[in-house]
Amino acid sequence: MERPSWAPAEVDLTRPSAARVYDFYLGGSHNLEVDRRMAREAIELWPDLPAIMQSNRAFMRRAVRYVAEQGITQFLDIGSGIPTVGNVHEAAQQADPRARVVYVDNDPVAVAHSRAILGGDERTAVIQADLRQPEALFEHPSLTATLDLDQPLAVLMVAVLHFVPDEDDPNGAVEKIRARLAGGSYLVLSHASAEGRPEKAGSHRQLYRRTATPMTMRSRTELENFFDGFELVEPGLVWLPLWRPDDPAAAEQQPERTTGYAGVGRKR
C-alpha cells in the first residue's frame, strides 16, 4: 500500500528487509538477526542464492562500466540498497572521477546507512523515495541539485522492479521516469524471473512476504515492455552472467540458474 508522501515511513526492525538480506547474501554484515534468519532459510531451500546475488551485483558493475565508457557521467541508482562494496559511484568514478551519482531507496535504514557512508561526497546524493512515485523523486531538490536532467544519464533499476507488484503499475512508473530522461540516456535493469528455475520461485516468493517488499517474478516478455522507448544494446535482455561477461568462457555454465534477466537500453 502506498502511503501519502507526508506520512512518515515506518522503521520496523522486526521484519527482514530486502536491502539487508541482500547485503547478507553478498557477504556483508550490514544486517540483523531477522535478516539472516530469513536468508539462511532461503539458502537452505535454494543454495544458489548467494551466487545469484553476486551475479546480479557483478552485472551492475559491468553495466556501469559499459555506460561510463559510452560517456555517461550521471547515474541515478533506484533501489540502491545498502552500499556494500562495489557501489555505483566507485565503479563510475573509477571510469571518470567527475561522475555524479544519486542513490534512491525507500528503505529508511538503507537510506540512513548510505547517508552515513557517503556523507562527505559532493558528487553523490541519497534520497529516500519510492520509485512508484517518480514525480516526487524527480522533483526532489537533492536530485535536481546533483544531476542535470537536460543531459543524458543512466538510470539503474537493478534487482528492484520485482519488488513492485503489478497492481502498483511498474510499467507506468518506468514510463514516467523515461519521460524525464534526455535522449541518449540509458536504462540499466535486472529482474528476477521464474523462468530459469520455476520450481524454486514459489517458495522464494513466499519468504519475501515477510518483508515490506514482496516479490513479483516476471517473464522475459513482460520485462521487454520495461524497455519501451529504449533500444536494447547488445546482447539484449539475457541471463545475468551472459550480459557482456568479463570472461565469456566462465559465464556459459548454466546461466539460467541465476533466474535473473539483465539488459541495458538506450533512450532514442
Place this chain on the structure above:
Amino acid sequence: MRSPEEEPPASTGGTGAAGDDGEVQRLAMVWAGAVAGTSYVPLPQGEVEQLLVGLLRRMKAVLLDASGCARTVGMEVGAALIDAHFTNPRSLSRTLDVLLGECPATIGASSPMDADGNHGAGGPRMAERRWKELVAAVAEGFSSALQERALREQEDILAAAAQAREQARQELHVSEERFRAVFEGATIGIGIGDLDGRILDVNPALVRLLGYPLEEFRRRSVNEFMHPADVERVWQLYDELIRGERDHFQLEKQFQRFNGESVWTNLTVSLLRDREGLPRYQLALIHDVTALRELRRQLEFEAHHDSLTGLANRKMFLTQLDDLFATAAAGTRAGLCFLDLDGFKAVNDTLGHEVGDHLLVMVARRLESLVGDRGLSVARLGGDEFVVLVPGSSGSTELIALAEEILAVVARPLRLGSRQVLVTASVGVVERSIAEITPAELLRAADMTLYWAKADGKSQWALFEPERDAQELTRYSLSSALPAALVRQDLLVHYQPLRRLVDGSLHGVEALVRWNHPRLGLLGPENFITLAEQSGSIVALGRHVLQVACRQAFAWFGARSSGPFVSVNLATRQLREESLVEDVRQALSNSGLRPQQLQLEITESAVIGTDPLTGRTLQALADMGVRLAIDDFGTGYSNLIYLRRLPLDELKLDGTFLRELPGEGGVDSLDVQLLASLISLAHLLNLTVIAEGVETQAQVDLLLSLGCDAGQGTFFGAARPPEGISAFDDLDDLDAADGSAEADAGTGPS
C-alpha cells in the same frame, strides 16, 4: 567508503627469477579459482588474480628475508583478503587449503637469504616452519580483520537503524503536528474516544459546537451524548461499530449543547483499527447542519405553501385540519369559512393574469391581517378559493360575524396599479362539533354552502343547513358511492318474465338492475341510472349487468339459437360508448349464451336523431345476431317511420297505452284503433310487439284481439331475484317444445 580495489603495496624484495614468478602466477590462479564465488568481490576474475599475485609475492619476499617478520606479513595478507571482500569463512578455508597444499619451494622461497644474499643456515626445515607460520598468520589476519569488519558493519547498520528511527520519529512528530494543526484548525468537530466510550480528545470546533469545556468532554463518555430525540437505530449502529461489525456509520443526530439547547448535526463515526486490524479507537466527525436543515425546512415550506401568496396550501391545510380533529378534546367545535371571489375569472380574462395574481395576493394579505393573532389559520386551496379555519369555535354566530368581516375586507376598494378595483366574495359557513363530523365532511359542507351562497346571488354568506344538504347529499352520495357499490357487489339483477299472449309461454325475461344500498335499502334503476349516466359510472354498471344477465340466462336456458331470451336495458350513454359492441361480445362469450338469446332494449329517445356512431353500433349488434328492442315506445308515434331504418326486432309499448285505454265497453274507441294500427304497422315492419304494464286478463284479451304478440307486467309476474325463479314453471318442457335445442347446450363457460 573505502575502495577495496586499491592495489596492495608493491612487493618489496621480489627478486626471484622469472621462472619463480611464473610459479607465483600459477598459484595465484589456483587460489583465485578456489575462493571465487565464496563472497561478492567487486573485481573481474583477472584482477582478483592480480591481487593474489601481489599477496603471494609479499609472502615469498618475507620467506626470503630472514629478518622479515612472517607473522606480520601473513596477517596483512589475511586482512587484504577481507579488504577485497573475501568475507566468507569459506574464503579462508579455501585459502588455507591452497596454501598448505604448497611448499615454500614452489614459489621459489625454499630458504631465506641472509643480508649478503646467501641462503641461510636454516635449510628446508626452517623454510617449512616459516611457511607454516606465515600461513597461520594469514588465518589470524583474516579472522581479526573479518571480526573487525563485521563489528564495524554491525555498528554502522545499527547506527543507521537508530538514525532512521530518529528520522522517522521526527517525521512522525512533524506529521503529528500537521495532524494537530488539522485537528485544531478544522471547522468540523472531531472527537476521539476509546472503545469503552471514554472521550480522549476533542478539537476546538467540537468544543465550540457543543459548548462544553474540554475537561468536561474528557470527563464524559460517549453514551452521555445520547439525546432524548435519538432514534434507537443510532445506538444500535454505535454498538455494532464498537463490536467491530461495521467500520463507520453516518446519520443526522441532535446533541444537547452545554446550555441545554439542541443542535442538529451530521455525525460520522469511524472505527480506527491498529496494524493487526484490531479495533482500537473511535473517531467522530460532527458538523452543524442547522442551516442545512433550515434550508430543507424552507423547501418543505414551499411544498406546503402556496408560492404566490405564501399562505398554507391545500395539502398543508388538510394536514392542519386532520391534526385539529385528531388532537381536539371531546366537545370541541370548529368552524370554517370557505370563500371565493365573485367574478374572478372575468378579472383574469379582462385585466390579465398578472393583475389577477396581484389581486389574489392582496386578498391573501387582507385575510392574514384580519385573522391576525386570533389563532385562526388561513389557506389558499387553489384558484381564488380561500378558507379560514376557526378551531374551538363557540357557535354559528361567531362564524357568521367572521364571514361578515371577511366580506367587508374583501370588498374594500383595491388599487391594482393605477386602477381601482372592486371585488366581492361569497362565503360558505359551517360550524359544527368535531365529534359529529369528519374533516372531509366539514370541508365538503363548506364547499356546498359556498355554492349555495353563489347560487343565491353572490357577495354574501350562506350558513350550512343540514336538511337542504340532505337532499342534495342523496344525489351526491349515491352517485359517488356507485363505483364502490359495484365493487362490493351491492348491485343486483332481478328478472321479470315476458310471456306470449296466445299460450302464456315464456317469450323472454327482462333483466332489471337493483341497488341494495346499505342505508337506503333496495333502490330501483330510476333512482340511480341517470346519476350513473352523469358520473360516467354507467359504463361499468352496464357491463356488469350484461355479464350477470347473460350468465343467468345461460344457467336457465343453455345455448340455443332460438327460444326465450334475456332482455337487458341500455342507457342512452351506453350506446354512445365505443366499447359497447365489445362488451356485448365479451358477455356472450364469457357466458356461453348465443346472440339470439340476448335482447338489448333502447329507448326511443336514444335513437332519435341518432348520430352515425349509434347507427353503426346498432348495426354491428344486429349483425352479431343480438335482438334489439325499442323500450317505452309511445311518446312519439311519428318516429315509427324513422325506426324503420333501424335493425330492430321488437317494439315494447309503454305502459301508458294500456292505462289510458277505457274499460271493457269502449273497445272501438279511437285509442284502441290507434293502438291496433300501431301494432299492425309494427308487424308490417317485421317487429314483434310486446305490451308493458299488463295487469288484468281483460287487457290480455284486448291485446290478443289487436294482434299484440306478448306482454309483461304484474299479471305475468313481477321482477324477482333469480333465486326466486330458479326454474320457470314451463322451462322444463322447452326442450320438447323447441326442437332447435342444441347438443352443446350444456357446455357453457367454465
